[in-house]
Amino acid sequence: MSSLHALNLRQMVDGRAVLDDITMSVAPGEIVGLVGPNGAGKSTLVRAMLGQSRPTRGEVRLDVRNILSMSVRERARHIAYVPQRAPEGFPVSVFDTCLLGRAPYMRTRPSGHDISIVEQVLDQLQLTHLAFRTMDALSGGERQRVMLARALAQQTPLIVLDEPTSALDIGNQLFTLRLLAEQVRERGIGVMIAIHDLSLAARFATRIILLDRGKMLAEGAWHDTLTAETIQRSYGVEVEFGQLRNAPIIAPFEMGEP
Amino acid sequence: MVSITGHGAAVTAPTSLYGALGTKYLVSGRHRAIIVALSFALLIVTAAAATVQGINETSIGTLALLLIEKASFGQLDLVTDDQSARVLVYLRLPRVVMAMIAGAALSVSGVLMQAITRNPLVSPYTIGVSSAAGFGASIAIMFGVGLQSAGIYFVPLSAFAFALLCAVCVFSLAWWRGMGAQAMILTGIALMYLFSAMTAAVQFVATEEQLARVVHWTFGSLNGVQWDAVGLCAVVLMIVLPVMQAKAWQLNALTVAGDDVAQSLGMNVRRIRGTAILLSVVAAAAVISFVGVIGFVGLIGPHLARMIIGGDHRFLLPFSAICGAVMLLAADTLGRLAFSPTVLPVGIVVAFVGVPVFLHLIVSRKRETFA
Numbered sequence: 345m346s347s348l349h350a351l352n353l354r355q356m357v358d359g360r361a362v363l364d365d366i367t368m369s370v371a372p373g374e375i376v377g378l379v380g381p382n383g384a385g386k387s388t389l390v391r392a393m394l395g396q397s398r399p400t401r402g403e404v405r406l407d408v409r410n411i412l413s414m415s416v417r418e419r420a421r422h423i424a425y426v427p428q429r430a431p432e433g434f435p436v437s438v439f440d441t442c443l444l445g446r447a448p449y450m451r452t453r454p455s456g457h458d459i460s461i462v463e464q465v466l467d468q469l470q471l472t473h474l475a476f477r478t479m480d481a482l483s484g485g486e487r488q489r490v491m492l493a494r495a496l497a498q499q500t501p502l503i504v505l506d507e508p509t510s511a512l513d514i515g516n517q518l519f520t521l522r523l524l525a526e527q528v529r530e531r532g533i534g535v536m537i538a539i540h541d542l543s544l545a546a547r548f549a550t551r552i553i554l555l556d557r558g559k560m561l562a563e564g565a566w567h568d569t570l571t572a573e574t575i576q577r578s579y580g581v582e583v584e585f586g587q588l589r590n591a592p593i594i595a596p597f598e599m600g601e602p
Numbered sequence: 603m604v605s606i607t608g609h610g611a612a613v614t615a616p617t618s619l620y621g622a623l624g625t626k627y628l629v630s631g632r633h634r635a636i637i638v639a640l641s642f643a644l645l646i647v648t649a650a651a652a653t654v655q656g657i658n659e660t661s662i663g664t665l666a667l668l669l670i671e672k673a674s675f676g677q678l679d680l681v682t683d684d685q686s687a688r689v690l691v692y693l694r695l696p697r698v699v700m701a702m703i704a705g706a707a708l709s710v711s712g713v714l715m716q717a718i719t720r721n722p723l724v725s726p727y728t729i730g731v732s733s734a735a736g737f738g739a740s741i742a743i744m745f746g747v748g749l750q751s752a753g754i755y756f757v758p759l760s761a762f763a764f765a766l767l768c769a770v771c772v773f774s775l776a777w778w779r780g781m782g783a784q785a786m787i788l789t790g791i792a793l794m795y796l797f798s799a800m801t802a803a804v805q806f807v808a809t810e811e812q813l814a815r816v817v818h819w820t821f822g823s824l825n826g827v828q829w830d831a832v833g834l835c836a837v838v839l840m841i842v843l844p845v846m847q848a849k850a851w852q853l854n855a856l857t858v859a860g861d862d863v864a865q866s867l868g869m870n871v872r873r874i875r876g877t878a879i880l881l882s883v884v885a886a887a888a889v890i891s892f893v894g895v896i897g898f899v900g901l902i903g904p905h906l907a908r909m910i911i912g913g914d915h916r917f918l919l920p921f922s923a924i925c926g927a928v929m930l931l932a933a934d935t936l937g938r939l940a941f942s943p944t945v946l947p948v949g950i951v952v953a954f955v956g957v958p959v960f961l962h963l964i965v966s967r968k969r970e971t972f973a
Contacts, residue, residue: 396865420868427862431720434857435913439627444855448868452848456619463623475623476630478912479858494859498867 709926
């Protein structure tokens with residue numbers, strides 16, 4: 345198992361610090377929920393953690409090595425990535441799309457081992473009946489589920505997700521997050537997930553990082569980080585907390601709303 | 603046995619590593635490979651049939667003997683009818699072979715451009731390469747009269763240079779400003795208008811004879827194709843196709859998952875993109891330089907192929923080449939025979955036949971991959 349560390353990360357874009365003084369880590373067996381208002385730097389941090397951008401200062405380490413010193417193929421065997429949405433419009437089958445997850449291990453053609461892994465991932469994500477449909481014929485929720493399947497087929501110790509649930513209906517949101525939680529519990533992988541829904545973040549993440557204007561405003565268990573005070577400071581809204589069937593509910597209100 | 607989660611997901615398959623789904627996947631791949639092979643065989647048969655048709659009737663037997671004779675490097679002398687042999691070697695064969703190579707190259711070029719821009723509207727035509735080549739050819743026809751030293755290659759070279767120039771403009775602008783496919787297409791269309799306008803301006807000052815050549819060129823035609831042009835285009839295609847075929851998985855990742863995911867899968871996205879752009883532009887420009895503006899094949903060849911065989915580039919690349927080849931060969935043969943002895947320019951026939959077929963395919967399209 346591997347862990348991912350950001351050390352004193354700073355990212356300048358057009359003379360402005362989009363990320364500043366970020367020190368955090370993703371360890372095996374945890375789900376780190378990355379929250380914060382639009383433009384807080386969540387996607388920039390995700391890219392940096394994937395080794396897809398070069399930080400202005402500081403570094404990202406996979407275990408003890410600087411992630412930028414590793415080859416892309418080696419990185420691909422350690423970290424899988426799920427974007428917010430998959431492009432549409434090209435008729436590649438679901439099975440072929442999932443096989444892409446085996447690309448970091450393949451030479452020119454998939455082995456029987458690769459095919460059996462895809463079979464199992466499709467089964468796990470209840471996609472077997474769609475295996476030979478093409479990506480352009482799927483709904484947004486189904487496509488997103490395929491992207492998750494593709495990432496799981498990569499069999500990496502770490503998965504980084506950039507707002508994977510924001511285009512999904514509530515059923516698919518829960519399905520996606522529960523599945524990730526199962527993966528973490530059973531395989532001991534580490535997950536970092538940028539997410540907008542604070543209630544879902546509180547419910548599924550083992551640790552929360554609240555970003556505000558490129559800085560870490562709070563880090564820790566959800567009830568320590570997502571307080572009325574921190575949320576008001578970062579999002580500019582008031583919140584009320586509740587609990588239903590053990591699930592935390594964070595309801596936002598505009599300032600002064602009755 | 604492989605287990606991803608360990609919560610009973612591990613299915614024990616007694617005979618092989620994978621189960622029914624995996625078997626079905628492999629079978630569907632085999633089916634698609636068979637389709638590619640069969641359509642290639644069909645292409646060759648069509649080509650042979652097209653070669654012997656024309657004003658001077660020849661027979662399949664003569665063609666077969668001629669090919670055997672050529673294959674033996676002059677060791678055998680089988681064809682007795684010299685007239686037929688000359689017609690085949692200098693008129694029919696280069697024309698037919700060029701039709702196939704040009705169609706294949708344009709179609710493959712379209713597939714590549716569409717893959718890297720993730721946009722099915724992109725083609726050598728829509729990014730302006732074709733009309734840039736047209737302009738290059740017309741100024742060469744206009745001003746190249748006194749330049750005998752450049753020889754017969756002057757027109758294609760000028761066309762090729764302008765095609766490259768246009769591609770460099772479009773792609774470097776896109777890369778420099780970080781523009782998406784849409785902005786690229788708009789830039790391409792703008793340049794297309796510019797080059798068309800400049801070609802029209804050139805036509806104003808052209809003499810009667812030059813005008814005829816320019817117009818003929820902008821229609822796209824396979825009249826008078828020489829073996830050296832065929833050879834050059836064949837070499838380009840023989841480089842482009844295998845190089846990109848080896849990157850088929852990467853192209854799949856780019857089209858279906860996007861740049862960031864492709865990179866997270868260990869792929870060098872910049873290199874794939876650079877290679878695909880370079881090869882697609884060179885392939886299209888080389889062909890257009892010799893046969894003129896046959897834009898449509900680069901757009902509809904890829905679509906036709908994708909509708910039949912799906913978007914998996916392992917099959918799409920060779921199959922789109924075959925589709926493009928069949929399309930151009932059929933159009934040229936039709937143009938040759940329909941109003942014989944008048945030969946219709948292939949570009950016109952492609953549009954007349956291709957557009958209705960294309961519209962029909964779009965309307966009646968089923969959203970299921972071939973399995």
